[in-house]
Amino acid sequence: MNGVTSVMEETRAYERRVVGDLGTAGAGGTLLVCCGIHGNEPAGVLASRRVFERLGKDGVEMAGRFIAIAGNLAALNERRRFVDRDLNRMWMREDVAAVRRSGRPSCSEERELLEIHAVLDPLLETEVERLVFLDLHSASAEGPPFCCLGDTLPNRKIAFALGLPAILGLEETIDGGLLEYLNNRGCRAVGIEGGQHGDPRTVDRLEAAIWITLATMGFVDEREVEAVPAARQLLVEAVRGVPRVVEILVRHSISEEDAFRMEPGFGNFHQVEADQVLARDRGGEVRAELGGRLLLPLYQGQGNDGYFLGRDVLPFWLGVSRWLRRLRLQWTLRLLPGVSRDPHDPSALLVDPRIARFQVTNLFHLFGYRRCRPRDEHLVFTRRLDRPPRPVR
Helix, strand or coil, X not given: CHHHHHHHHHCCCCCCCEEEEEECCCCCCEEEEEXXXXXXXXXXXXXXXXXXXXXXXXXXXXXXXXXXXXXXXHHHHHCCCCCCCCHHHCCCHHHHHHHHHHCCCCCHHHHHHHHHHHHHHHHHHHCHHHEEEEEEEEECCCCCCEEEECCXXXXXXHHHHCCXXXXXXXXXXXXXXXXXXXXXXXXXXXXXXXXXXXXXHHHHHHHHHHHHHHHHCCCCCCCCXXXXXXXXXXXXXXXXXXXCEEEEEEEEECCHHHCCEECCCCCCCEEECXXXXXXXXXXXXXXXXXXXXXXXXXXXXXXXXXXXXXXXXXXXXXXXXXXXXXXXXXXXXXXXXXXXXXXXXXXXXEECCCCCCCCHHHHHHHCCEEEEEEECCEEEEEECCCCCCCCCC
16 A cells, blocks of 8 residues: 555654653643554654644644653564554553562563653653543554543543544453553543554544644644644544444454454444454354444454444433433442442442343443443443542552
8 A cells, every 4th residue: 555655654763752742731731642552553653743843843832731652662663563562451550560560571562661651650640630641543444533532521521522433432341551541540531543554644633633632622722723723624524424422332352363364345433234244263254243333343463352343322322421420320320120339349330130131231331331341140340430539648
């Protein structure tokens, strides 16, 4: 593809962790952008460089601090998703603490993690309640851009301002992502998939997302910065005809031993039918677990997510969800048969699926309980808090 060549030719050696750092936090807060946490996704780095160059050239005075960091420098230079381990699956809080305690990285990605955390530490110490995090990505399949988020009301405000399709529940199906790690630390956090690897339009879209977020946070005045209205128009055109919100229902996880191969021709938001052949692996045909929207079909060598399946969400239900949370009615869930508070985690709920059957998942989603994990004979539902409690020091 010519697009792949053009983007790859535009890249240069990745040596600096901090792509750019401009302005001061003050009352406006801080926008933190991470790009290239997967080394075969350089578009976010290029997009961030463009924004800093434009801000510097135009002499824009910002009402806040904008800092962008490159994620996996070693993998970016090798143009691979990762060198030893997927850096975007290593951010479980206990695992991060263990790596930091040892101080001796056992692989390339642990070294990257330690260096990234050295940048994060002062921000999490002083700016966490005013910190907005954008995680910039690209995908191996074609398709329009979209954003994903932990389903909290503060995250929705940042995500919906972008004008991109919003994917709910994607991050809750994946363990160890940097987006989830920072969201759980108290930041507002949104991930953005700009398009296909190597497509020049992907860089344009990610750049547009940065400009819009700078305007949403009040860092720049779009009446004075021409890049902002142009960014809004670009994204409007990019997502024309795409559903506003999709919630993930299925994650098809894979391992290297599966020899997983997607069938050709699928892209993001592709409508598929239940039982349709989507891929092949060592066991034969891989069929769609249900009908709905296909997202992030895997067309690259590295990765453990074969694809995701979701369904469109009507705006009406977003409004219902918003009011239920504002009224703090989540306590009513414990009144349902088969539902109880988790004795190990007061913020989690235990569900006995043999008793609580009727629409229980949909009801829990309305209140933001989107992470579901099995434990013995129960399901454990957890949600991200709009304002996680500050750690006791």
